[in-house]
Amino acid sequence: MANNQHAAPAPVGGSLVSALTLTCGVLIALMVAILAVRFLFGLGAVTALNDGYPWGIWIVVDVVIGSAFACGGFSVAMLVYIFNKGEYHPLVRPALLASLFGYTLAGAGVIFDLGRWWNVWNMYWPTSINPNSVMFEVAVCISLYVVVMWIEFSPVVFEQLGKREAKKKVGKAMFFIIALGTVLPMMHQSSLGTMLVVMGAQIHPLWQTPLQPLLYLLTAIAMGYAVVLFESCLTSSAYRRKLETHMLTPLAKVMLGFLAVYLVVRIGDVVVRGALPKAFVPSVEALMFWLEMASFIAPLILIGAESNRRNPAKLFLAGILLMLGGALLRLNGFLIGYETNVGDAGGFTYFPTLAEVLVTAGMFAIEVLGYIIITRRFPVLPREDVQAAH
Amino acid sequence: MGTRREFLKGVLASGAAATACAAAVPALARETRPRPPEALGLLYDATLCVGCKACVAACKAANDNPPEFSTVDHLWDTPLDTSGHTFNLIKMYRNGTMEVKDQETNGYAFMKTSCMHCGDPSCVSACPVSAMTKDPVTGVVGYNADKCIGCRYCVVACPFGIPKYQYDSPTGRIGKCELCRHRYKDGHYSACAEVCPTGATLYGKTSDLLIEAKRRIALKPGQPARFPRGKLGGPDQSYETPAGKYLQHVYGEKEYGGTQVLKLSGVNFAKVGMPDLPPDAAAALSETIQHNLYGNLIMPFAVLGVMTYVAKRNVKPDEESSDKEDI
Numbered sequence: 200m201a202n203n204q205h206a207a208p209a210p211v212g213g214s215l216v217s218a219l220t221l222t223c224g225v226l227i228a229l230m231v232a233i234l235a236v237r238f239l240f241g242l243g244a245v246t247a248l249n250d251g252y253p254w255g256i257w258i259v260v261d262v263v264i265g266s267a268f269a270c271g272g273f274s275v276a277m278l279v280y281i282f283n284k285g286e287y288h289p290l291v292r293p294a295l296l297a298s299l300f301g302y303t304l305a306g307a308g309v310i311f312d313l314g315r316w317w318n319v320w321n322m323y324w325p326t327s328i329n330p331n332s333v334m335f336e337v338a339v340c341i342s343l344y345v346v347v348m349w350i351e352f353s354p355v356v357f358e359q360l361g362k363r364e365a366k367k368k369v370g371k372a373m374f375f376i377i378a379l380g381t382v383l384p385m386m387h388q389s390s391l392g393t394m395l396v397v398m399g400a401q402i403h404p405l406w407q408t409p410l411q412p413l414l415y416l417l418t419a420i421a422m423g424y425a426v427v428l429f430e431s432c433l434t435s436s437a438y439r440r441k442l443e444t445h446m447l448t449p450l451a452k453v454m455l456g457f458l459a460v461y462l463v464v465r466i467g468d469v470v471v472r473g474a475l476p477k478a479f480v481p482s483v484e485a486l487m488f489w490l491e492m493a494s495f496i497a498p499l500i501l502i503g504a505e506s507n508r509r510n511p512a513k514l515f516l517a518g519i520l521l522m523l524g525g526a527l528l529r530l531n532g533f534l535i536g537y538e539t540n541v542g543d544a545g546g547f548t549y550f551p552t553l554a555e556v557l558v559t560a561g562m563f564a565i566e567v568l569g570y571i572i573i574t575r576r577f578p579v580l581p582r583e584d585v586q587a588a589h
Numbered sequence: 590m591g592t593r594r595e596f597l598k599g600v601l602a603s604g605a606a607a608t609a610c611a612a613a614v615p616a617l618a619r620e621t622r623p624r625p626p627e628a629l630g631l632l633y634d635a636t637l638c639v640g641c642k643a644c645v646a647a648c649k650a651a652n653d654n655p656p657e658f659s660t661v662d663h664l665w666d667t668p669l670d671t672s673g674h675t676f677n678l679i680k681m682y683r684n685g686t687m688e689v690k691d692q693e694t695n696g697y698a699f700m701k702t703s704c705m706h707c708g709d710p711s712c713v714s715a716c717p718v719s720a721m722t723k724d725p726v727t728g729v730v731g732y733n734a735d736k737c738i739g740c741r742y743c744v745v746a747c748p749f750g751i752p753k754y755q756y757d758s759p760t761g762r763i764g765k766c767e768l769c770r771h772r773y774k775d776g777h778y779s780a781c782a783e784v785c786p787t788g789a790t791l792y793g794k795t796s797d798l799l800i801e802a803k804r805r806i807a808l809k810p811g812q813p814a815r816f817p818r819g820k821l822g823g824p825d826q827s828y829e830t831p832a833g834k835y836l837q838h839v840y841g842e843k844e845y846g847g848t849q850v851l852k853l854s855g856v857n858f859a860k861v862g863m864p865d866l867p868p869d870a871a872a873a874l875s876e877t878i879q880h881n882l883y884g885n886l887i888m889p890f891a892v893l894g895v896m897t898y899v900a901k902r903n904v905k906p907d908e909e910s911s912d913k914e915d916i
Contacts, residue, residue, distance in 0.1 A: 238759060239759060240759055241755075241756060241757055241758045241759040241760075241761055242754075242756045242761070243756030243757045243758075243761075246756075248756055249756070250670065250671075250672055250673075250744070250750070250753045250754075251750070253741040253744035253745050253754060254741065254745055279903075280899075280900045280903045280904050281896060281899050281900060281903070283899075283902075283903045285903075309740075312740075313738050313739045313740055314737075314738075314739020314740070314741065314754055314755075314756075314761045314762075315734070315737050315738050315739035315760070315761070315762070316738065316739065318718070318735070318736060318737060318738045318739070319738050321718035321719075321720070321736045321738060322717055322718055322738065324718075326719075327718045327719050327720075327736050328717070328718065328719065329716055329717055329718060329719045331714050331872075331876050331879065331880075332714065332715055332716055332717040332742070333715070333875060333879055334715065334717040334740065334742050335717035335718075336879065336883060338717055373904055374897065374900040374901040374903075374904040375897055375900070375901075377896075377900045377904055378893055378896035378897035378899075378900045378901075379893065379896075381896050381900075382889055382892050382893045382896055385892070386882075386883070386889055389882070390879070390882075393875065393878050393879060393882075394742075396871060396874055396875040396878060397711050397714055397715050397746045397871050397872055397874075397875035398711075398745055398746055398871065399711065399748055399866075399871030400748065400864065400865075400866070400867075400871075401745075401748060409874060409878060411878075412878065412882065537745075539750045546669075546670070
């Protein structure tokens, strides 16, 4: 590894006030207002949740999908530190920052959705915990991982504050923190899929399989790289920085590798379990399945060729498509393919209210705003000779 | 210079991982759990039910639940389904001209909806904080609001759609039938069975109820037979009436490994809201996967050991590169 070949990270600088940051501010204010109503009057006051759909977008989008989008830090750290690909080192900090926000907010977002949030300490209380519960494992791993990521990111803060001693101390333990930072996401990202298993036949056969943990892990890793493609291209264009194509091109190849393995497992599983015919029954589920599959397969076609992987626009699009595929896998499993298994059912429908959508938008706004503030003020992105970002 | 020390550390890490793996119990499937031998439950016989809903009212009273209205005049408690405030409901099946009771075509039938008290409940497996528990003796699936975090995983997990959350309150709880376990100390039993005028809902030990259920489905339709009421094995409140026309299926005998509430019906169970369930509980599969991956944290620690070893080799403290520009 040779990180000295890369420019050291430096704050981007520039103004924090822009149309984008102001929009984020407004969205965050709306979210706070809606949450006030939610905490005063209950979940029913602002959400469309009901007895047939006890989980809505606050869980499925903000937590299940949101945390998978936040796998960039883990995917890149694994590549750099475990597979010793030092050439990707400059991608670590920005990816970690995005993950840090994604996970911290996913963790905080759970609280909004908890109907009895003041009891949440039971999740860590020895006489209350239930190790048989998949959710227990997910919750504990995510909590730990958020702490681990803040430690992983702390050198950036120490560096900016000029606390060299503190930075040095953390640096000495960093190898262990990094190791923890790869194991914990592997554990809970796979378990997020396992959470579906106990729901049994309430999950449509296209999304119900004992292989859930493998499917969710593979897509989380691939989505991690996809998010880096997305985020790197977006940052470069927004801050008018040089594109990082030289790193993104080979990174995309790694992403396609994980994607290819995933597709083999996914298609094999659907075929072996005999669920494939369900994909040809005219239904919302079948349509969503094909949309999901198309989103996963499209990146292979789009940037399968090396020459196409040098095209930043195609990398960006492939990243978005893979993110969409992973998001759909989760949305389909947890919401579209979920049906409360009671005979005449049908009476239950769920479509998020505007308030629910605004809270989700507010969460993403915090991520975007936080990313902008920190990259402009803290040494996250590699230093550029020409700083054009204002 | 650090390479040998790192190597030794790596050896230690892998050694620890290997020891841990060797100590691991071989991957085992967590079998579906049967009902406890002394399990308590209910037998609901749709052919005896007259749809009076006395059980619905008694359940409301026993659990201090408010009425729920579905009509404009708000005169009577008229819930359309179980909810966070309605733990027991009699639903009606209607078909065609609705001429004959317990007949699938041109008939009608009743079905009780309440907790089945599964032998291997999904809600108990799902609950991260042990707020949903299964009594080891009575097998009653009970709820503890003081632990509950309101995540509603139990609601999602239950194949019968039973635990339900009170969305209308900022301090909403999960509501479900607990077989009136809070009334046992006063000598009472399940309110629904206590008040049932026809014995359509019968309380007792599930093992006894299962024998009773099998006796009934063996009866010839129309044949006069005695039917107990209230509590099986309690004071004799039985009466004689012609036997109904039963499906040869005791619902709950084998579903998900067996439930403590059993049901008899003349109309196909799926048509009256009881799902077709396999003999293996989803909780068993979920916990098999979970424990094989994370049992005693053996796998995570083994992977962590390997990762730590590799990371130790590859991670150079950041400040060295910025301070001395080496490495």
